């Protein structure tokens with residue numbers, strides 16, 4: 001399965017084309033819209049989320065509620081485009097450069113480097129595509145991946161771990177029941193509800209100061225077959241692919257699996273997960289410090305992966321920048337902006353992790369027909385138990 005996304009933040013619409021989804025997967029726009037709505041709900045978003053009502057239109061690859069095996073095309077309208085038509089028009093317009101032109105790059109955003117790289121003297125040409133609006137389509141594609149996973153009883157649950165230093169207290173290992181319960185919550189997920197109000201208060205306080213905050217999200221995936229990904233080639237290691245996908249989410253600066261960076265401070269005897277076997281469940285581990293991966297392959301334990309998001313770069317109290325026309329010192333441009341997007345990023349993180357796992361499954365099993373794939377996965381699960 002591979003995909004491409006296209007679209008500018010204030011352009012007419014976002015487009016996604018996905019190739020390689022097996023034929024016969026039940027799929028409805030509701031599956032996708034539910035995830036799109038979750039991404040829009042997070043606390044701390046700016047005015048744009050009040051304008052957008054993200055809903056997908058499927059224009060190819062699905063018929064009467066089932067995938068056809070042909071490329072699936074998804075389209076999501078940017079409602080804000082109406083207000084930006086004259087700025088974002090495709091046709092040449094005289095005086096175009098002056099319409100919402102950006103010449104004062106924001107530190108921490110793609111503006112300056114993108115402008116230098118592509119020769120755009122209007123930095124809007126950069127920010128329109130570097131905007132996290134693009135992640136809308138990745139969530140839509142992730143919803144299809146999640147559908148594949150849920151048909152195989154694989155559960156994906158993301159939750160907000162930390163915002164601006166306020167940390168949700170999470171047990172060392174979530175049980176299968178806890179992961180399933182978390183995955184059912186339709187809105188933003190926090191394991192420790194006692195910190196939710198504190199997080200919201202911090203976001204409000206930060207916004208009042210004209211500043212922004214980041215945080216940490218965790219994605220847990222349960223009931224993953226053993227052996228997705230491969231140790232045989234560097235670019236087939238599934239933990240590596242998941243890390244790349246998470247780091248590709250706008251503003252993500254780091255990724256860790258299981259106990260992550262803490263592993264560097266401990267002895268081997270404290271880190272490795274001892275192997276056990278039982279008739280009922282097959283191979284398992286006493287602990288899950290390594291977050292479900294050995295040798296770039298899933299080992300059957302829940303995948304536990306975290307990503308850290310830096311604070312949003314656009315500040316209402318802007319930082320120092322330089323005007324690219326005059327080279328004079330200025331305050332950076334203020335675009336309408338979010339003060340915290342960690343809850344939304346959690347939904348995006350779930351989507352990109354689900355997409356990588358679905359790709360791992362489709363690479364390992366016959367993927368033309370979904371029924372056959374489902375049968376193969378179930379036989380393979382029996383095989384791994386008895387091995």
Ligand SMILES: Cc1cc2nc3c(=O)[nH]c(=O)nc-3n(C[C@H](O)[C@H](O)[C@H](O)COP(=O)(O)O)c2cc1C
Pocket residue numbers: 046108109110130131132135249250251252310312313314336337338339341344345348
């Ligand atoms: C859901 C989400 C919403 C975001 N909203 C904003 C925003 O309103 N303003 C802003 O400056 N950056 C926002 N960002 C972050 C920028 O898109 C990101 O910092 C920028 O593309 C530069 O990329 P980098 O931080 O990965 O280097 C958001 C990121 C995400 C994931």
Ligand SMILES: C=C(O[C@@H]1CC(C(=O)O)=C[C@@H](OP(=O)(O)O)[C@H]1O)C(=O)O
Pocket residue numbers: 009046047048049052130131132133136250335336337338
């Ligand atoms: C549009 C989305 O997020 C946007 C991401 C973003 C950025 O710079 O990344 C800047 C803001 O855009 P605008 O200037 O239109 O308000 C956010 O609203 C979205 O998540 O759908």
